[in-house]
Amino acid sequence: MERLLTQLERVNLVIGRSVAWLTLLMVLVTFAIVVLRRLDLGWIWLQESVTFMHAAVFMLGAAYTLAKEEHVRVDVFYRGADPRRRAFIDATGALLFILPVTTFLCWQSLDYVSAAWQIREGSRDAGGLAYPAVPLVKSLIPLTAVLLGMQGVVMFLRNVLRLRQPRS
Secondary structure: OHHHHHHHHHHHHHHHHHHHHHHHHHHHHHHHHHHHHHOOOOOHHHHHHHHHHHHHHHHHHHHHHHHOOOOOOOOOOOOOOOHHHHHHHHHHHHHHHHHHHHHHHHHHHHHHHHHHHHOOOOOOOOOOOOOOHHHHHHHHHHHHHHHHHHHHHHHHHHHHHHHHOOOO
């Protein structure tokens, strides 16, 4: 079981590490935009690309952040808890919050994403990114929900396994 959980988590870790490189690209593109403005040049599609890269980093990095346990946590109950109590809190949080929210997000976003693909949605700004940029970014919404949900399942099962271990 642990091997399967490690493999599932590895997906999020690889995606997270890979998408982190977009932050460097965002800095370089932003630098280029600033330099080009000084030369009285500019392209809306280039500015939109930074926004879309930021969206990708945020959405695809969410499950990575959860996997690395670097997410925001309310430490009221967690801070002074022993490892078993922490496992219980994490398992309960995954079951009651992460899994229902990600299921709802995925379900609710499907029509929104589908419509973007069906109408071949492009940028609202003249000179912005062409089709299929907008539907691709919108497709990250259900993908984010799936990746977060998958990490929530890993988190839940791993903590259930910890709780089933004999007390030491």
